[in-house]
Amino acid sequence: MVEVKELxxxxxxxxxxxxxxxxxxxxxxxxxxxxxxLLTYLPNLAQHYKDEDVVIAKVNAADNPKLSxxxxxxxxxxxxxxxxxxxxxxxxxxxxxxxxYIKMIDKALGKGGFFKKLFG
Numbered sequence: 001m002v003e004v005k006e007l008x009x010x011x012x013x014x015x016x017x018x019x020x021x022x023x024x025x026x027x028x029x030x031x032x033x034x035x036x037x038l039l040t041y042l043p044n045l046a047q048h049y050k051d052e053d054v055v056i057a058k059v060n061a062a063d064n065p066k067l068s069x070x071x072x073x074x075x076x077x078x079x080x081x082x083x084x085x086x087x088x089x090x091x092x093x094x095x096x097x098x099x100x101y102i103k104m105i106d107k108a109l110g111k112g113g114f115f116k117k118l119f120g
């Protein structure tokens with residue numbers, strides 16, 4: 001089983017400073033039905049990217065106010081993709097389909113896109 005990493009106010013900074021991976025973060029709430037649906041997608045995403053330099057992570061927004069404030073979480077679910085350069089590449093509010101999250105991650109990995117289709 002591939003791990004979905006639980007990030008928190010305490011472990012975020014040491015983790016992000018030590019990783020060279022693309023990081024997909026799901027900010028969620030226990031009382032949010034779309035969040036609960038998205039949480040079921042995370043193991044599938046982790047499995048999909050198990051052989052790539054990608055970390056799938058989740059953050060309980062209510063339990064981690066410092067991290068939620070850092071990412072300006074105002075509504076959940078909020079998904080954020082951080083590139084290998086440690087810069088936020090994309091953020092989306094609301095529930096997307098699994099394919100939408102794959103596209104977000106693939107974009108940060110440099111997969112797909114117009115030129116990739118033309119030139120392989």
